[in-house]
Amino acid sequence: MNELRTDLVSLILSLAMKFSMATVLLVFLLLIGFIFYNGLAYISWDLFAWEYNSENVSMMPAIINTLHMIVIALSISLPLGLFGAIFLSEYGNKRSKILAVVRIGSDALVGIPSIVYGLFGYLAFVIYFGFKTSIIAGALTLAIMILPLILRSSEEALRAIPMSFREASFALGAGKLRTIFAIVVPAAIPGILAGVILSIGRIVGESAALLYTSGSVAKVASAMDSGRTLSVHMYAISSEGLHVNEAYSTAMVLIIIVFFINLLSNFIAKKLTKA
Amino acid sequence: MYFKEIFFKGIFAFCAIVSTLALAMICIFLFANAIPTLFSIGVLEFIFGFDWYPLDEIFGIFPMIIGSIYVTALAIFIGVPLGVLSAVYLSQFCPKSLSKFIIPTVELLGAIPSVVYGFFGLVVIVPFLADVFSGVSGKSILAASLVLSIMILPTIILVSKAAIDSVPKSYCEGALALGATKERSVFFVTLKAAKSGILSSVILGVGRAIGEAMAVIMVAGNQVQLPHSVLDGVRTLTTNIVLEMGYATDLHKEVLIVNAVTLFVFILLINASFGLLSKDRR
Numbered sequence: 001m002n003e004l005r006t007d008l009v010s011l012i013l014s015l016a017m018k019f020s021m022a023t024v025l026l027v028f029l030l031l032i033g034f035i036f037y038n039g040l041a042y043i044s045w046d047l048f049a050w051e052y053n054s055e056n057v058s059m060m061p062a063i064i065n066t067l068h069m070i071v072i073a074l075s076i077s078l079p080l081g082l083f084g085a086i087f088l089s090e091y092g093n094k095r096s097k098i099l100a101v102v103r104i105g106s107d108a109l110v111g112i113p114s115i116v117y118g119l120f121g122y123l124a125f126v127i128y129f130g131f132k133t134s135i136i137a138g139a140l141t142l143a144i145m146i147l148p149l150i151l152r153s154s155e156e157a158l159r160a161i162p163m164s165f166r167e168a169s170f171a172l173g174a175g176k177l178r179t180i181f182a183i184v185v186p187a188a189i190p191g192i193l194a195g196v197i198l199s200i201g202r203i204v205g206e207s208a209a210l211l212y213t214s215g216s217v218a219k220v221a222s223a224m225d226s227g228r229t230l231s232v233h234m235y236a237i238s239s240e241g242l243h244v245n246e247a248y249s250t251a252m253v254l255i256i257i258v259f260f261i262n263l264l265s266n267f268i269a270k271k272l273t274k275a
Numbered sequence: 276m277y278f279k280e281i282f283f284k285g286i287f288a289f290c291a292i293v294s295t296l297a298l299a300m301i302c303i304f305l306f307a308n309a310i311p312t313l314f315s316i317g318v319l320e321f322i323f324g325f326d327w328y329p330l331d332e333i334f335g336i337f338p339m340i341i342g343s344i345y346v347t348a349l350a351i352f353i354g355v356p357l358g359v360l361s362a363v364y365l366s367q368f369c370p371k372s373l374s375k376f377i378i379p380t381v382e383l384l385g386a387i388p389s390v391v392y393g394f395f396g397l398v399v400i401v402p403f404l405a406d407v408f409s410g411v412s413g414k415s416i417l418a419a420s421l422v423l424s425i426m427i428l429p430t431i432i433l434v435s436k437a438a439i440d441s442v443p444k445s446y447c448e449g450a451l452a453l454g455a456t457k458e459r460s461v462f463f464v465t466l467k468a469a470k471s472g473i474l475s476s477v478i479l480g481v482g483r484a485i486g487e488a489m490a491v492i493m494v495a496g497n498q499v500q501l502p503h504s505v506l507d508g509v510r511t512l513t514t515n516i517v518l519e520m521g522y523a524t525d526l527h528k529e530v531l532i533v534n535a536v537t538l539f540v541f542i543l544l545i546n547a548s549f550g551l552l553s554k555d556r557r
């Protein structure tokens with residue numbers, strides 16, 4: 001401690017670090033605290049009513065649409081991502097061209113801003129394929145958005161399975177396909193699941209890509225109808241400025257949902273590293 | 276049996292290239308729509324035009340390009356020092372018992388939806404700025420940059436921390452053995468070795484800040500103008516699309532697609548530089 005006092009540079013560096021960390025945590029506490037403080041004050045059962053109208057900006061239809069969106073997007077993206085990952089980890093070797101091409105493709109997809117996805121989804125699914133503004137058009141757009149996430153995390157999970165598992169299966173006379181589906185994939189499920197849960201988090205949080213693909217009609221929608229998800233709902237009520245109090249509560253619910261999704265994926269990831 | 280194996284291998288291979296096909300599809304849809312429009316209104320007029328009057332078919336997105344650059348640069352200027360210093364602290368100085376709580380917190384911060392950040396900016400930062408600088412609405416470059424700098428903090432902290440963690444301990448120990456203090460050793464030796472990793476965290480942050488639309492739209496004021504101070508309202512490339520796509524028709528709509536392509540090219544350039552950097556590191 002004594003030498004620290006005589007060394008000004010060290011002292012300044014140390015203070016700067018602690019100041020930065022404190023600022024980051026303070027901002028975080030302010031953000032969560034402010035929204036929860038106001039959100040708790042204005043939350044009521046009415047906000048979870050089945051019907052939305054201009055007096056009661058219920059978030060229930062939006063929550064149901066979000067679930068709907070998650071189910072459709074995942075049922076498209078999960079098989080594609082998982083099968084693709086199986087190819088990359090079980091069939092491709094490290095030098096193969098396909099591997100490099102897929103890497104580049106999925107890296108580029110991760111970086112594209114969501115509003116560009118939204119515009120693409122609008123041009124491709126809403127107009128060109130004629131789905132109109134609908135849940136399905138939004139879900140297809142999101143499916144492309146989360147595909148690299150699922151592909152890469154599944155690939156990692158499959159690669160982490162020791163070679164001896166596969167060799168034991170081959171030694172018992174099982175074919176490659178049977179080995180993959182009976183041994184390798186079941187063993188990799190925790191890792192795959194962690195990627196799926198992260199993608200659910202992205203779907204829940206997304207709004208820019210959905211504004212012009214699934215639209216913002218505030219009612220429970222079937223796959224071919226337009227409907228807003230919770231994030232779009234949040235954007236709609238906060239930018240209108242008429243229901244600020246309800247917006248606090250909606251933001252709180254949104255944070256709680258994301259918090260649980262995060263907790264779950266951390267829990268699964270931890271289980272994975274223990275096993 | 277043999278046929279089944281081959282058949283499934285084909286399916287797996289197809290699924291593997293779907294992501295690349297999707298990228299190709301995105302490029303085709305956007306560029307096919309954008310390029311004819313771009314040439315019909317003139318490349319230079321479009322990119323360097325100062326005026327945006329869509330109803331009179333005058334399309335210049337220079338103010339939006341400048342807006343995006345201003346907002347992003349300021350966000351980086353605020354967010355990077357805070358983020359990198361926090362990362363150094365978390366990686367080298369923070370006691371385990373404390374970092375056990377801080378790291379999940381930072382991860383959660385990264386998962387919060389952008390509309391929530393936008394809303395926070397709208398109800399806290401904008402009124403605060405309006406209070407401090409009297410006579411302005413508060414919806415400004417500064418507000419947008421502050422919101423964005425909070426949003427990029429998790430990326431910068433987590434990626435920088437990973438980079439600093441991966442520097443061999445012996446570097447820092449060597450400096451310590453020569454009599455340097457822990458702070459000096461970490462900042463002048465470990466941090467230097469983690470330079471390229473930290474730089475890639477900054478590039479990821481730039482990508483996120485340029486691409487963000489929903490949070491910026493709520494706090495930036497959205498006026499089409501070349502800003503004179505950080506308290507002026509501004510419109511960015513992303514928000515221009517969100518604001519006008521709802522009612523745009525014909526040529527106006529086509530031009531917004533060109534706008535998206537401009538943004539897309541920006542991001543591809545940033546990603547390419549990221550790719551080059553990480554190749555350097557290997």
